[in-house]
Amino acid sequence: MKILKFGGTSVGSAASIKAVLSIVKKSYNSGEQPLVVLSAMSGVTNLLCKMAIDASEGKSFQEDLALIETKHFDVIKALIVVRHQNPVFTKLKLFFNEIEELLQGIYALRELSEQSKDLIVSYGERCSTFMVSKISEQDLEASLFVDASHYIKTDSHFGHAHVNDQLTEQLVKSLYLTNNDKLMFVTGFIASNENGRMTTLGRGGSDYTAAIFGSILNATAIEIWTDVNGMLTADPRIVKKAFSLPVLSYTEAMELSYFGAKVIYPPTMIPAFLKKIPIVIRNTFEPDFAGTFIQFESGKTTLPIKGISSIGEISVINLSGSGMIGKSGFSGRLFTLLAREQINVVLITQSSSEHSITFAVNPEDALRAKSLIENEFELEIQANKLINPEIENDLSVLAIVGENMKKTPGMSGRLFSSLGRNGINVRAIAQGSSEYNISVIISKNDLSKALNAVHDAFFAELKKTLYVFNLGTGNIGSTLFKQLESQYDFLLSKNDLEIKVVGISNSKKMLFNLDGIDLANWDSELLEQGEDADLAVFVERMKGFNLPNCVFIDNTASRLPSSYYEGIFQSNISIVTCNKIANSGKYEQYKTLRETAHKHGVDFFYETNVGAGLPIVRVLKDLMLSGDRIVKIEAILSGTISYIFNNFKDEASFYDVVKQAQALGYTEPDPRDDLGGVDFMRKMLILARDAGYPIEAEDVNLGAILPESCLKADSVESFYEELKSENSYFEALKEKARLENKVIRYIGKLEDGIVSISVQIVDDKHPFYALSGSDNIISFTTERYKERPLVVKGPGAGAEVTAAGVFADLVNVGA
Numbered sequence: 001m002k003i004l005k006f007g008g009t010s011v012g013s014a015a016s017i018k019a020v021l022s023i024v025k026k027s028y029n030s031g032e033q034p035l036v037v038l039s040a041m042s043g044v045t046n047l048l049c050k051m052a053i054d055a056s057e058g059k060s061f062q063e064d065l066a067l068i069e070t071k072h073f074d075v076i077k078a079l080i081v082v083r084h085q086n087p088v089f090t091k092l093k094l095f096f097n098e099i100e101e102l103l104q105g106i107y108a109l110r111e112l113s114e115q116s117k118d119l120i121v122s123y124g125e126r127c128s129t130f131m132v133s134k135i136s137e138q139d140l141e142a143s144l145f146v147d148a149s150h151y152i153k154t155d156s157h158f159g160h161a162h163v164n165d166q167l168t169e170q171l172v173k174s175l176y177l178t179n180n181d182k183l184m185f186v187t188g189f190i191a192s193n194e195n196g197r198m199t200t201l202g203r204g205g206s207d208y209t210a211a212i213f214g215s216i217l218n219a220t221a222i223e224i225w226t227d228v229n230g231m232l233t234a235d236p237r238i239v240k241k242a243f244s245l246p247v248l249s250y251t252e253a254m255e256l257s258y259f260g261a262k263v264i265y266p267p268t269m270i271p272a273f274l275k276k277i278p279i280v281i282r283n284t285f286e287p288d289f290a291g292t293f294i295q296f297e298s299g300k301t302t303l304p305i306k307g308i309s310s311i312g313e314i315s316v317i318n319l320s321g322s323g324m325i326g327k328s329g330f331s332g333r334l335f336t337l338l339a340r341e342q343i344n345v346v347l348i349t350q351s352s353s354e355h356s357i358t359f360a361v362n363p364e365d366a367l368r369a370k371s372l373i374e375n376e377f378e379l380e381i382q383a384n385k386l387i388n389p390e391i392e393n394d395l396s397v398l399a400i401v402g403e404n405m406k407k408t409p410g411m412s413g414r415l416f417s418s419l420g421r422n423g424i425n426v427r428a429i430a431q432g433s434s435e436y437n438i439s440v441i442i443s444k445n446d447l448s449k450a451l452n453a454v455h456d457a458f459f460a461e462l463k464k465t466l467y468v469f470n471l472g473t474g475n476i477g478s479t480l481f482k483q484l485e486s487q488y489d490f491l492l493s494k495n496d497l498e499i500k501v502v503g504i505s506n507s508k509k510m511l512f513n514l515d516g517i518d519l520a521n522w523d524s525e526l527l528e529q530g531e532d533a534d535l536a537v538f539v540e541r542m543k544g545f546n547l548p549n550c551v552f553i554d555n556t557a558s559r560l561p562s563s564y565y566e567g568i569f570q571s572n573i574s575i576v577t578c579n580k581i582a583n584s585g586k587y588e589q590y591k592t593l594r595e596t597a598h599k600h601g602v603d604f605f606y607e608t609n610v611g612a613g614l615p616i617v618r619v620l621k622d623l624m625l626s627g628d629r630i631v632k633i634e635a636i637l638s639g640t641i642s643y644i645f646n647n648f649k650d651e652a653s654f655y656d657v658v659k660q661a662q663a664l665g666y667t668e669p670d671p672r673d674d675l676g677g678v679d680f681m682r683k684m685l686i687l688a689r690d691a692g693y694p695i696e697a698e699d700v701n702l703g704a705i706l707p708e709s710c711l712k713a714d715s716v717e718s719f720y721e722e723l724k725s726e727n728s729y730f731e732a733l734k735e736k737a738r739l740e741n742k743v744i745r746y747i748g749k750l751e752d753g754i755v756s757i758s759v760q761i762v763d764d765k766h767p768f769y770a771l772s773g774s775d776n777i778i779s780f781t782t783e784r785y786k787e788r789p790l791v792v793k794g795p796g797a798g799a800e801v802t803a804a805g806v807f808a809d810l811v812n813v814g815a
């Protein structure tokens with residue numbers, strides 16, 4: 001035989017009761033001999049409690065009673081054929097009359113005892129179970145209503161009665177013996193004492209009823225049918241990627257449920273554990289889903305942990321003082337006191353010096369616990385051997401759970417590095433001696449971020465999500481969106497990486513969507529739903545969301561964002577940027593940014609600052625990290641100027657070629673930055689700094705390509721006009737090169753910490769002679785690459801290659 005227990009939501013409406021009965025029928029017809037345990041219809045127990053309290057306070061309860069009546073009667077009307085409705089109505093009406101009489105008594109006396117309360121709430125299960133048994137009877141004649149209060153016997157601890165195991169076993173066995181050909185529908189939660197007075201079994205009581213019947217009748221399984229897909233790796237309301245666990249051991253289920261997972265209340269399952277009866281958590285509304293199988297063994301799994309549970313709000317009490325050192329009875333006294341006063345201690349940590357004890361309690365118990373301790377240890381406190389207990393509020397517990405942890409080293413390392421990387425401060429740590437559980441206390445504000453980060457860290461093989469806030473939707477930004485959109489499926493399926501752009505801003509509008517902005521329509525969404533752009537607000541909101549694996553991308557050419565970088569790192573958010581401003585500002589800023597990113601364990605990637613997507617920054621970094629030393633760097637690093645000199649031939653005018661370079665997306669938003677050499681200077685400055693030279697922009701010897709008049713132009717338009725009027729200057733340069741059979745190149749050099757950039761006319765022997773398009777070239781002469789330099793060459797500007805470089809940086813964040 002098998003126990004099928006259905007919770008309040010499962011019997012909460014006509015539609016769900018239909019679903020319940022189809023599950024029951026299937027089980028019955030397949031010969032599993034089900035015994036069905038039911039809860040009250042959802043919301044009814046709470047209403048009954050409320051009515052009882054209202055009555056005892058002299059308030060009216062009629063409206064609520066009518067509500068309960070209607071709730072049941074609606075189901076009867078919907079699911080019982082008219083000619084059979086009357087007897088069911090009559091029986092329920094009797095129940096409701098009894099409730100009313102009781103409430104009137106309470107109202108008159110203005111007194112509500114625990115005993116009366118139990119009696120009143122018992123009607124919830126009695127009504128629902130009777131009604132469902134009658135609905136079932138229409139189809140399955142064997143259906144039988146069983147009031148469990150006649151069979152489960154308890155003491156007189158009303159509200160939370162203790163079961164008399166022996167008596168209950170006798171009664172349940174004889175019930176079964178006389179009715180084993182019946183399909184029994186048994187009320188959950190309710191029982192009675194030796195005088196036949198109604199009692200209830202406390203929290204999770206219907207599960208307890210199922211476990212009692214299951215264990216006495218040696219059921220093959222106890223199925224707990226609820227409204228979720230079994231037990232999940234984490235709370236799915238907070239961790240969107242939480243998934244159902246197929247198998248758990250009893251211990252794992254206990255640990256997971258202890259901290260939060262509300263699917264079952266483990267103490268009620270103990271009778272089943274003792275008899276090794278498997279418990280299966282299933283979803284009434286998705287009956288084909290196998291659910292979670294809870295059994296004696298943990299089951300074969302490749303998962304390092306089974307799940308992450310949490311308690312949203314706890315308070316921590318710290319006790320410290322010399323009086324605790326070596327006093328073996330101290331903690332005994334402390335925790336006996338708390339137990340006696342029924343203060344539940346969620347977890348305990350003690351420093352190895354025994355100088356302090358930290359323990360967590362429910363917030364509503366904190367003040368009481370503090371004053372109890374102050375009373376108990378009054379003498380020690382007076383003698384300064386103990387410092388008054390301190391309470392810390394607004395904290396949460398997060399715990400990783402799983403039997404595999406015991407065998408796998410590095411679990412706590414993984415937990416703490418994911419917390420550390422996301423800037424989550426750990427207030428206290430406790431590891432259960434069973435090693436099935438490592439718990440940490442963190443700030444309540446960090447809980448959601450921590451749960452997601454830790455979930456990613458342990459189930460990374462399943463999927464990691466990067467949350468991206470992108471500034472700048474121009475040439476590079478919009479191309480990046482296209483690339484991200486077209487690669488979304490590939491990244492997810494091949495790399496288990498999901499990149500969600502959750503914030504976008506340009507200079508006019510900004511938009512946030514934590515579910516991810518649709519990158520196919522970002523422009524219309526930004527326009528229609530976006531609010532007025534405000535960089536400070538954008539950054540504050542990004543920080544406020546407190547997301548794990550969070551990345552800020554700066555795809556602007558603006559000076560403004562760089563002043564926010566340091567604060568962004570301090571909020572444990574990585575930065576990817578193609579904007580060179582921050583790295584080419586004051587050296588002090590360059591240094592601070594790296595130190596801050598490092599201190600907060602986040603990434604600062606800027607490969608596209610030099611040579612767009614070409615691997616230049618990365619190569620230099622690897623050389624330096626591996627202990628090489630730069631002897632000389634020679635490079636062409638302006639894609640725009642490279643393009644211009646590669647195409648300023650024959651009939652083309654200088655002006656036309658510059659215009660083409662801009663149209664091709666090679667130039668900076670302001671092309672004067674390219675032609676004036678500033679862009680190239682920034683790149684050389686960044687390389688020199690990355691090579692270990694603490695130099696400033698003023699230290700770069702910047703040779704000009706343009707005549708003075710062009711450099712002085714105060715707008716882009718007048719700049720182009722000047723280019724036109726200086727045509728003869730450029731033509732002369734072109735002619736000189738042609739006559740000598742040479743080409744014009746704008747070349748940068750770093751040697752002995754000195755950076756210079758100059759126009760050179762080079763012949764075909766020069767390694768930089770053969771270039772085309774927007775080619776960049778860089779040659780690193782190092783102590784290791786001394787004889788023949790290490791050379792990187794290729795397109796060094798353009799939206800596709802730059803966005804691709806930003807993309808590559810992005811996928812490497814946190815790698």
Ligand SMILES: NC(=O)C1=CN([C@@H]2O[C@H](COP(=O)(O)OP(=O)(O)OC[C@H]3O[C@@H](n4cnc5c(N)ncnc54)[C@H](OP(=O)(O)O)[C@@H]3O)[C@@H](O)[C@H]2O)C=CC1
Nearest residue numbers: 472473474475476506507508556557558579669797798802
């Ligand atoms: N082109 C290339 O080959 C390469 C470019 N880069 C770098 O890429 C960066 C972007 O260049 P590109 O895309 O061509 O430039 P665009 O001018 O096309 O786009 C710049 C974007 O930044 C936005 N923006 C400017 N100021 C702000 C601000 N304060 N807040 C929010 N958004 C702002 C603009 O907003 P709005 O749309 O409202 O004007 C625009 O969307 C530059 O730093 C450049 O150096 C790096 C390597 C190669």
Ligand SMILES: N[C@@H](CC=O)C(=O)O
Nearest residue numbers: 638639640666667668
């Ligand atoms: N405008 C730049 C683009 C890359 O940084 C260039 O021309 O090189």
Ligand code: NA
Nearest residue numbers: 607610612614
């Ligand atoms: Na690069």
